Amino acid sequence: xxxxxxxxxxxxxxxxxxxxxxxxxxxxxxxxxxxxxxxxxxxxxxxxxxxxxxxxxxxxxxxxxxxxxxxxxxxxxxxxxxxxxxxxxxxxxxxxxxxxxxxxxxxxxxxxxxxxxxxxxxxxxxxxxxxxxxxxxxxxxxxxxxxxxxxxxxxxxxxxx
Numbered sequence: 001x002x003x004x005x006x007x008x009x010x011x012x013x014x015x016x017x018x019x020x021x022x023x024x025x026x027x028x029x030x031x032x033x034x035x036x037x038x039x040x041x042x043x044x045x046x047x048x049x050x051x052x053x054x055x056x057x058x059x060x061x062x063x064x065x066x067x068x069x070x071x072x073x074x075x076x077x078x079x080x081x082x083x084x085x086x087x088x089x090x091x092x093x094x095x096x097x098x099x100x101x102x103x104x105x106x107x108x109x110x111x112x113x114x115x116x117x118x119x120x121x122x123x124x125x126x127x128x129x130x131x132x133x134x135x136x137x138x139x140x141x142x143x144x145x146x147x148x149x150x151x152x153x154x155x156x157x158x159x160x161x
Contacts, residue, residue, distance in 0.1 A: 038108045041115055041140060041147055049101040049121075055085035063141065063148035071134055071156040099123045099132070113142040121154070133157040 044061070051057035062068075062078040069075050106119040116139055123132035139151040 037110055037115065037142075037147075041108050041117055042106050044147060045103055045106060045117060045119065045138075049103050052101055055082060058082060058085070061149055062152075063143075063150045065150055066152065067150070068152045069154065071154040098127075099125050103136075115140040115142075115147065120157070130159070 048057050048061045058078070058081050062081060064078055066078040066081075067075065068077065068081065100123075102122045102124070103119040104122055106117065109116045109118075116137065118135070118137045121134040121136045123134070125131070133156075135155045135157060137153045138149045140147045141150050
């Protein structure tokens with residue numbers, strides 16, 4: 001008969017055991033958290049595009065320190081965007097918006113509390129005229145558990161000739 005080994009559970013062993021357990025749990029759950037953030041950002045983008053005719057959507061989507069570079073070469077911030085809604089009651093219009101926006105080819109890249117979202121913006125005019133296409137890239141920051149855009153770059157895709 002052999003002797004049964006006896007483990008000595010001292011404070012140092014327990015501290016290292018708990019630390020290793022927490023590290024393993026973090027490594028196992030990290031891919032789930034990243035996938036969840038990717039889903040959140042993709043849904044957030046689609047929701048914003050579907051409701052982009054409202055000030056409420058812009059208020060929620062853009063960070064206060066936003067830098068927006070438009071496809072026309074203008075640079076402005078969140079306050080300038082919201083100013084465009086000043087004086088409106090922000091209720092749904094009886095007529096559809098002049099252009100309905102949607103996103104295709106969404107590519108989300110996560111970097112801890114930052115993310116880069118690149119996609120093709122599709123602008124479909126309600127009057128049936130030619131559809132407009134843009135490459136857009138947004139830099140999102142997660143603050144207090146919520147994602148918002150701090151930088152946006154829009155580039156018009158030239159029409160096929």
